Amino acid sequence: MKRVLNIETTNKVNEEVLLKGWVSSIREHGNIIFIDLRDFSGLSQIVFTKKMGESYEIVKNEIKTEYILEVLGEVKERPENMINPELATGKVEIKAKEVKILSRAKTMPFPIDTDGYEINEKYRLEYRYIDLRRDRLKNNLKKRSDTINLMREILRKKDFVEIETPILSKSTVEGAREFLVPSRNFKGSFYGLAQSPQQYKQLLISSGFERYFQIARCLRDEDPRGDRQAEFTQLDIEMAFPEGKEEIMNLMEEIYIDVTQKIFPEKHIQQIPFPRMTYKEAMEKYGSDKPDMRKDKTDKNELAFYFITDFPMFEWKEEYKRWGACHHPFTLPQETDIEKIKKDPASILAHQFDLVLNGFEIAGGSLRAHDIDILKTSFAVMGHEEKDVRVQFKHYFDAFEYGIPPHGGIASGLDRFFAVALEEESIREVIAFPKTGDNKDLMMGSPSPVSKKQLKELGIKIEDE
Amino acid sequence: MKRVLNIETTNKVNEEVLLKGWVSSIREHGNIIFIDLRDFSGLSQIVFTKKMGESYEIVKNEIKTEYILEVLGEVKERPENMINPELATGKVEIKAKEVKILSRAKTMPFPIDTDGYEINEKYRLEYRYIDLRRDRLKNNLKKRSDTINLMREILRKKDFVEIETPILSKSTVEGAREFLVPSRNFKGSFYGLAQSPQQYKQLLISSGFERYFQIARCLRDEDPRGDRQAEFTQLDIEMAFPEGKEEIMNLMEEIYIDVTQKIFPEKHIQQIPFPRMTYKEAMEKYGSDKPDMRKDKTDKNELAFYFITDFPMFEWKEEYKRWGACHHPFTLPQETDIEKIKKDPASILAHQFDLVLNGFEIAGGSLRAHDIDILKTSFAVMGHEEKDVRVQFKHYFDAFEYGIPPHGGIASGLDRFFAVALEEESIREVIAFPKTGDNKDLMMGSPSPVSKKQLKELGIKIEDE
Numbered sequence: 001m002k003r004v005l006n007i008e009t010t011n012k013v014n015e016e017v018l019l020k021g022w023v024s025s026i027r028e029h030g031n032i033i034f035i036d037l038r039d040f041s042g043l044s045q046i047v048f049t050k051k052m053g054e055s056y057e058i059v060k061n062e063i064k065t066e067y068i069l070e071v072l073g074e075v076k077e078r079p080e081n082m083i084n085p086e087l088a089t090g091k092v093e094i095k096a097k098e099v100k101i102l103s104r105a106k107t108m109p110f111p112i113d114t115d116g117y118e119i120n121e122k123y124r125l126e127y128r129y130i131d132l133r134r135d136r137l138k139n140n141l142k143k144r145s146d147t148i149n150l151m152r153e154i155l156r157k158k159d160f161v162e163i164e165t166p167i168l169s170k171s172t173v174e175g176a177r178e179f180l181v182p183s184r185n186f187k188g189s190f191y192g193l194a195q196s197p198q199q200y201k202q203l204l205i206s207s208g209f210e211r212y213f214q215i216a217r218c219l220r221d222e223d224p225r226g227d228r229q230a231e232f233t234q235l236d237i238e239m240a241f242p243e244g245k246e247e248i249m250n251l252m253e254e255i256y257i258d259v260t261q262k263i264f265p266e267k268h269i270q271q272i273p274f275p276r277m278t279y280k281e282a283m284e285k286y287g288s289d290k291p292d293m294r295k296d297k298t299d300k301n302e303l304a305f306y307f308i309t310d311f312p313m314f315e316w317k318e319e320y321k322r323w324g325a326c327h328h329p330f331t332l333p334q335e336t337d338i339e340k341i342k343k344d345p346a347s348i349l350a351h352q353f354d355l356v357l358n359g360f361e362i363a364g365g366s367l368r369a370h371d372i373d374i375l376k377t378s379f380a381v382m383g384h385e386e387k388d389v390r391v392q393f394k395h396y397f398d399a400f401e402y403g404i405p406p407h408g409g410i411a412s413g414l415d416r417f418f419a420v421a422l423e424e425e426s427i428r429e430v431i432a433f434p435k436t437g438d439n440k441d442l443m444m445g446s447p448s449p450v451s452k453k454q455l456k457e458l459g460i461k462i463e464d465e
Numbered sequence: 466m467k468r469v470l471n472i473e474t475t476n477k478v479n480e481e482v483l484l485k486g487w488v489s490s491i492r493e494h495g496n497i498i499f500i501d502l503r504d505f506s507g508l509s510q511i512v513f514t515k516k517m518g519e520s521y522e523i524v525k526n527e528i529k530t531e532y533i534l535e536v537l538g539e540v541k542e543r544p545e546n547m548i549n550p551e552l553a554t555g556k557v558e559i560k561a562k563e564v565k566i567l568s569r570a571k572t573m574p575f576p577i578d579t580d581g582y583e584i585n586e587k588y589r590l591e592y593r594y595i596d597l598r599r600d601r602l603k604n605n606l607k608k609r610s611d612t613i614n615l616m617r618e619i620l621r622k623k624d625f626v627e628i629e630t631p632i633l634s635k636s637t638v639e640g641a642r643e644f645l646v647p648s649r650n651f652k653g654s655f656y657g658l659a660q661s662p663q664q665y666k667q668l669l670i671s672s673g674f675e676r677y678f679q680i681a682r683c684l685r686d687e688d689p690r691g692d693r694q695a696e697f698t699q700l701d702i703e704m705a706f707p708e709g710k711e712e713i714m715n716l717m718e719e720i721y722i723d724v725t726q727k728i729f730p731e732k733h734i735q736q737i738p739f740p741r742m743t744y745k746e747a748m749e750k751y752g753s754d755k756p757d758m759r760k761d762k763t764d765k766n767e768l769a770f771y772f773i774t775d776f777p778m779f780e781w782k783e784e785y786k787r788w789g790a791c792h793h794p795f796t797l798p799q800e801t802d803i804e805k806i807k808k809d810p811a812s813i814l815a816h817q818f819d820l821v822l823n824g825f826e827i828a829g830g831s832l833r834a835h836d837i838d839i840l841k842t843s844f845a846v847m848g849h850e851e852k853d854v855r856v857q858f859k860h861y862f863d864a865f866e867y868g869i870p871p872h873g874g875i876a877s878g879l880d881r882f883f884a885v886a887l888e889e890e891s892i893r894e895v896i897a898f899p900k901t902g903d904n905k906d907l908m909m910g911s912p913s914p915v916s917k918k919q920l921k922e923l924g925i926k927i928e929d930e
Contacts, residue, residue: 002708003706020705020706020870022673022868038673039673039675040624040673040674040675040676041624066867066868067868068868068869068870102835102870102871103835103868103869103870103871104868105866106866106867106868127863127867128668129668129669129671129860129864129867130864130867132669132672132673133672133673138672138673138674141626141628141674142626145626145627148627149617149621149627152614152617156614159505159506161606161607161610162610162613163606163610163897164698164896164897165897166696166898166900166906167632167658167682167684167696168644168684168695168696168904168906168911169906169909169911170906170909170910170911170912170913171911171913171915171919177922179633179646179656180646180647180915180919180923181644181645181646181658181912182645182647182925183904183912184642184686185689185903185904185905186905186912187927187928188914188927189912189913189914190912190913190914190915191644191911191912192911193632193646199909200897200898203593203594204594204597204897206594207594207595207597207598207603208487208503208504208505208597208598208603209505209597209603209606210504210505211505217629217632217682219632219633221649224650230633231632231633233629240485241468241485243468370567370568394910395594395908395909395910398592399594399595401570401571402531402571402573402592402594402595403487403531403533403568403569403570403571404533404568405485405533405567405568406568431629432628432630432665432669433630433631435631435633438650439633439648440651441631441633441634441635443860444634444635444664444860445635445859445860446634446635446636446656446657447635447646447648447651447654447655447656448635448636448654448655449653449654449655450636450645454636456928457642458645459927459928460647460925460926460927460928461925461926461927461928462652462653462924462925462926463652463924463925463926
């Protein structure tokens with residue numbers, strides 16, 4: 001007999017059905033036992049009576065919550081006064097005939113029928129597969145999946161092509177610190193895990209993939225800092241020949257309006273189109289480049305999207321005593337006079353913009369320098385010698401010399417967006433298997449020591465303390 | 466003025482348009498110059514005449530193939546005898562008014578208007594961003610994107626939820642060799658890059674995500690072997706309570722039939738439903754567990770899908786003098802009598818099946834052991850002591866003790882499927898930025914040496930030769 005989902009029982013009154021799922025709760029009333037059986041579609045109330053004989057005894061003596069059962073029974077309408085309007089299947093119940101235990105379960109290490117915030121997070125992360133049984137996290141991951149799917153639909157309708165780019169990439173000087181992977185075939189050499197598809201997507205533009213996107217996994221070995229993850233997911237977009245940065249901003253705006261309306265309909269967007277504010281104005285008025293512009297900060301359904309534009313191109317890095325890129329060195333400066341750029345880097349603005357939501361930066365984009373002389377100038381201002389840069393970024397500079405159209409793009413950190421939209425304090429609540437702030441996977445017990453043989457194969461040694 | 470795509474010009478006869486794209490070819494006929502301008506939508510023929518003056522001179526003296534141009538012009542119907550039926554825009558041409566060079570280009574390192582097989586592959590990989598300009602590779606990546614999108618659509622309609630699982634995972638004893646990533650926060654410890662989401666997806670099943678899928682990036686540090694890639698993409702599926710392995714096989718069959726009919730309509734599937742053959746029969750009749758069952762091997766449009774079923778559970782690993790898992794240790798044996806399994810491992814079959822296409826294994830699936838005693842038995846047969854296994858797979862064994870439903874799943878290697886469907890010999894032809902057989906990225910120059918400072922931060926040293 002084929003399994004029926006709990007939600008399907010509502011259309012099968014007086015029919016025999018085979019249900020499978022988890023025991024959410026057990027209630028005994030005299031000679032009747034009620035079990036709420038849970039599957040991914042919802043709950044069914046199953047009724048076991050003493051006259052079932054053996055099956056009843058199994059239920060009474062053996063079954064505990066979270067056991068996984070197969071139940072054969074008949075769908076019955078509930079009496080009027082027993083209808084549960086809170087439940088999608090609340091008009092029916094299942095009169096059990098047979099029951100089979102498919103899996104027994106130890107007592108859960110913590111409650112799963114609460115929202116879980118009251119439990120020590122380390123404990124929840126160690127038993128993440130149990131933590132994920134709770135409705136809140138199930139809903140978070142489901143909404144995450146639906147949102148990403150909608151983003152793909154929107155972009156594909158506009159002829160954007162999703163292209164996968166490598167995770168095993170190259171270690172480079174610019175940007176955040178990357179994870180290194182020792183090469184076994186080329187001992188002493190390393191891969192760098194891709195921090196983002198930035199270079200690849202610009203190369204794809206040069207190849208003529210004019211509209212690229214990817215739901216991209218990015219990996220960064222950042223210093224332990226509260227709400228970051230070593231690996232995170234971004235919606236990554238790049239396009240050739242944009243009609244100014246407005247086209248990219250408008251695209252991002254369209255995506256987030258559509259996502260809000262379709263996936264988070266209970267939310268309201270404070271202002272459409274999203275207001276634009278310059279970096280200068282934001283800093284002067286709010287002392288922040290990502291001000292929280294909500295009018296009513298107690299309204300959990302208010303989403304205040306803002307674009308912050310016209311960021312400085314360079315910022316002084318006091319620790320290195322040199323200029324660095326405010327965004328990244330591939331950004332297009334608003335000034336294209338090379339002498340002026342070199343003379344006064346502090347005064348140069350960039351065609352760069354961020355999308356801010358309720359005080360969090362959820363996307364950053366820019367037009368890119370597509371003129372190789374501009375690109376060289378940016379690297380020069382940052383104190384990188386051309387010959388060094390040409391070694392590190394050979395393919396990149398070469399690509400420019402073989403022709404690249406004006407282009408631009410944006411990357412949106414999805415984990416943070418989901419945290420805001422799902423009213424979570426931490427991005428860990430919207431990721432299936434997150435790591436701790438210091439990059440530990442408490443469930444898998446990773447990172448962990450490896451064998452001498454493994455290290456020998458890689459040609460590396462652990463340095464003595 | 467807003468840019469118009471080449472394909473859109475057919476509806477804009479006698480209108481003024483602004484086109485942007487790459488110079489595919491230049492032909493001079495007396496005082497007329499024809500340029501085929503290429504954008505992602507197609508080609509436009511642009512006509513430049515001497516009376517244009519300065520613009521004509523720019524075209525005549527400066528513009529070369531692969532330059533990127535902005536052209537203002539008027540769409541004109543071609544005279545009847547000039548219509549090019551091969552071209553989507555063959556009924557019109559563009560009378561140029563103004564032209565602007567957006568990007569100059571050096572001479573390409575190799576031709577891009579051929580299929581490219583004649584060029585040394587190393588050279589093509591070094592200049593992959595140029596190689597990707599050719600129609601063949603553009604089409605391959607476009608079809609890849611469309612296929613993956615269709616797979617997602619099919620699965621989402623059936624309530625499968627896409628869930629992202631970690632890339633930074635744990636090093637374990639079983640399976641292929643993984644890449645190791647030294648931890649900076651916990652010196653001397655390492656992450657293992659995920660070889661597949663196998664453990665994560667089974668844990669998700671235990672959490673009640675009854676229908677999981679993911680287009681998953683997998684990383685394996687395998688020995689250099691012709692047509693493998695260190696990172697590859699698989700369609701990864703797992704489901705709770707399957708109606709036997711048939712439900713999983715039928716799902717995979719449905720996906721590949723739909724993909725063939727919608728994305729590769731020129732192909733014909735030899736037999737539907739896909740025939741089933743046992744491993745024993747395949748080995749006896751064809752001496753292979755992935756026989757090429759095409760009736761006519763010269764017919765490039767023939768797709769012979771076959772399921773091979775009933776694989777042995779264990780295979781003797783002569784190099785280690787012990788039993789190993791034929792598929793993986795989490796597979797459900799067909800024999801559930803633990804004593805019989807232990808007594809004669811060679812005789813035990815598994816609920817395992819492969820999908821074979823034209824002689825290539827494109828998917829492998831199984832029902833999983835969900836009974837912890839069976840699981841322990843499999844590990845014991847393979848000579849792993851329970852206490853060691855419980856350390857390595859603590860979370861996994863724990864999850865079983867907290868209850869896990871009967872479940873099963875499948876993983877399909879998409880790169881190989883695309884190679885067959887797109888008639889490519891090598892999977893490198895269907896991947897945007899592939900590495901060589903020995904895991905070198907010739908374009909990025911990776912792997913590469915890193916600085917002493919980077920190694921010191923990670924607490925590792927390179928071993929002297």
